[in-house]
Amino acid sequence: MRLPPFQTLLDAHGRDVHRFLVASVGRVDADDCYQETWLAALRAYPRIEDPSNLRSWIFTVAHHKAIDLQRSRARRAVPVSEPPENGRPAATDSQSALHSRSDLWAHVRRLPEKQRTALALRFLADAGYAEISTVMGTSQAAARRNVHEGLKRLRSEYQP
Amino acid sequence: MTEFNALERALRSPASERGDAPPDLVPAAAAASLLDVAYATLDSPVGTLLLATTPTGLVRIAYLDAGDQDAVLQDLAVRVSPRVLAAPRRLDQPRRELDEYFAGRRSTFELALDWQLTGGFGRRVLQATAQIPYGSVSTYQDVAAQAGSPRGSRAAGNALGANPLPIVVPCHRVIYSGGGLGGYTGGVGRKRVLLGVETGQGSLSLK
Numbered sequence: 001m002r003l004p005p006f007q008t009l010l011d012a013h014g015r016d017v018h019r020f021l022v023a024s025v026g027r028v029d030a031d032d033c034y035q036e037t038w039l040a041a042l043r044a045y046p047r048i049e050d051p052s053n054l055r056s057w058i059f060t061v062a063h064h065k066a067i068d069l070q071r072s073r074a075r076r077a078v079p080v081s082e083p084p085e086n087g088r089p090a091a092t093d094s095q096s097a098l099h100s101r102s103d104l105w106a107h108v109r110r111l112p113e114k115q116r117t118a119l120a121l122r123f124l125a126d127a128g129y130a131e132i133s134t135v136m137g138t139s140q141a142a143a144r145r146n147v148h149e150g151l152k153r154l155r156s157e158y159q160p
Numbered sequence: 161m162t163e164f165n166a167l168e169r170a171l172r173s174p175a176s177e178r179g180d181a182p183p184d185l186v187p188a189a190a191a192a193s194l195l196d197v198a199y200a201t202l203d204s205p206v207g208t209l210l211l212a213t214t215p216t217g218l219v220r221i222a223y224l225d226a227g228d229q230d231a232v233l234q235d236l237a238v239r240v241s242p243r244v245l246a247a248p249r250r251l252d253q254p255r256r257e258l259d260e261y262f263a264g265r266r267s268t269f270e271l272a273l274d275w276q277l278t279g280g281f282g283r284r285v286l287q288a289t290a291q292i293p294y295g296s297v298s299t300y301q302d303v304a305a306q307a308g309s310p311r312g313s314r315a316a317g318n319a320l321g322a323n324p325l326p327i328v329v330p331c332h333r334v335i336y337s338g339g340g341l342g343g344y345t346g347g348v349g350r351k352r353v354l355l356g357v358e359t360g361q362g363s364l365s366l367k
């Protein structure tokens with residue numbers, strides 16, 4: 001099968017990948033992570049044998065770059081990047097919290113990695129459970145569970 | 161009670177985590193030697209052109225008629241490399257030289273060329289064609305002879321029709337020995353315009 005020109009991927013998925021990374025690693029690091037994602041993809045691209053699911057492939061690369069970054073952060077153990085002890089921000093009125101989307105995604109970023117990634121794929125990249133399972137290397141049942149658990153935890157934080 | 165779907169709506173809301181545009185990939189890709197084909201388009205008196213360059217030099221000029229761009233880029237992805245990116249700044253020099261050419265202010269191009277989309281007899285024909293001076297014409301028979309095959313004028317015509325670098329490799333300067341214009345890769349109307357530019361009859365229309 002023939003590979004489409006790389007620009008096609010960038011046009012189709014660039015914005016979604018960027019939004020996914022903003023949700024995964026935060027705005028400050030998202031641009032670097034984005035560049036690393038696309039450079040790694042560009043490097044590997046000519047060797048791809050099955051171009052039938054390039055979107056899942058590019059999100060898999062992005063997911064791995066996000067994990068790498070989180071691991072290197074953990075090694076550096078920068079205190080400010082750690083979540084609060086109970087993962088719960090200061091109490092706010094739930095409706096206004098819901099309306100403040102950056103606040104909402106700040107909550108998402110404090111979720112466990114699997115839940116956070118699953119929610120970002122589901123709601124920012126509009127991925128189905130099959131795609132989430134491909135990108136994260138899990139079963140579809142686990143993908144569904146990660147989304148569900150993430151939502152549950154997010155809801156409980158708005159409604160303590 | 162916050163329902164799941166209210167939460168899902170909020171997460172999905174078009175405004176979520178939007179904002180900054182993603183950074184430009186081109187400088188980093190070029191620095192890492194991963195930009196195999198850079199392309200841009202240019203509006204000209206013969207219609208929109210697609211220009212593509214490799215690190216070696218200009219590799220393709222294509223006349224874009226409706227809907228052609230995807231096909232041209234796909235062809236480059238297959239024949240040169242799938243690492244194809246839109247990178248207009250990397251085509252500044254050819255775009256500027258072509259603008260000057262169409263304005264009648266440039267008679268030779270100073271562009272590095274990448275001949276990889278040509279080969280064999282076809283390449284020799286095109287390289288002979290590249291020697292025809294601005295404002296003059298040659299014949300299919302002559303360029304065939306220059307390429308080492310005096311009886312190969314038909315094959316020369318085919319090679320010129322497949323010219324991957326029209327305008328810069330001036331296949332429009334090759335005509336029938338009887339004086340007829342002959343064919344042209346982008347249609348004979350464009351051939352007439354290009355010859356008009358070079359003989360100072362600048363703005364002949366496409367028809």
